[in-house]
Amino acid sequence: MQAWTLVTPASRGIGLEIARRLLKTTNIPLVATARKDPDQTRENILTGLDGIEQDRLHVLKVDVLDEATIELAAADCESLFPRKTNYLHLAFALPGLLFPEKSPTQISYDDALLTFRTNTLGPMMLLKHFSPLLPRKSTQLATTDGLPPQAVWATLSARVGSISDNNLGGWYSYRASKAAVNQITKTFDNHLKSSAGDKAMAISLHPGTVKTGLSKEFWGNVKKGKLFEADFAAEKLVQVVNGRQIEDRGRCWDWKGEEVPP
Template structure:
């Protein structure tokens, strides 16, 4: 991926499968002066908890003390935890679980944008991306179910659209997008891999490289949209 050697890159969720692979790929590529990896499980300056805005602000301040970031990727997501998972029917809706899904999948990335977009350059190509999901597409929803996950990712998609409009006023070459990585062999998707077609289950390293290829090809008019791992636009 082409980038200025004077710029930095930021990966939020670097302890996860995709996030860790993205961090490793960017470090190996060597196109950035610094690659910052943040995660809830990391300590010190690398700690960032999406549910704790103070930790997000601290992480942004740490990045701002060095080369400005022209690439920020939020590689986080919640689909199941603590015995809870996607709802199969309306009767399964639970307000606490819905709130948790929104907190991680939509509110957290929005707070990252709140603190990181202002420290990105005001001129030149910059890119802020958040991992979304095809099942968050309202236009592509033909099966129903998975209410909370779908709705929280749809909320993320709308936030990306509105953030893109505002960021364009600050930097007319800024790109803000949502990315669908496909089904990746990580803890998030593992319970749901049974029906994945042959050749459509990616290891994290391949998924990371596919996403970086998509990012490389994005242009300013693509800002505010959702793209899959092949670079194809997915309808919101």
């Protein structure tokens, strides 16, 4: 069986850098997604990657707010990588949006709804349509340098999604949406136990505070040495995923490889 990987979205920030890292550190096909302008995203991913086989990269259009685009992209992937001879070995589901409500009076219904549609329903719809492409119990897994031993579905979460670690409050919709991501991860992993056994698992990831548009408003409040460039965060997250054992399944892990409590 042949393996392939997925990074969605990959048009900027952490997703862009994870896509670039996987192209550099593995030799298998990569599917990246962009909400708009896939050609520009392809150019951004490949810039400076001399010696990479460019036909390994496929860029598809996906808007996590539009389920039809997710369904179409999954169908395209099945055409590119038929299930009889291929399987999805590693997926990074990375959609994210933040409206930082400091008090209950700042909560906007529309902003909160958009947060949940992006941060929670987005990953849920991605796993709905792409999960059939993950291995089954009968799948013969490929051994590939730069990838974990078992297939992994990794969803971007955040430390603020931890209920037991919430000592500051605020950020109501973002915290709740990321707590929901961790619940989805656990629930999906239970499904994978039945469908794939030890051959596939789900985890969620906390990247730290990364220098992207999502966190720009808070850069000045971050302690020295704790604001990460996107390429550093990508490197660490790929290392964390590659270092997970099957007993780590269903949980949230930070960029250092330490568990984030539920």
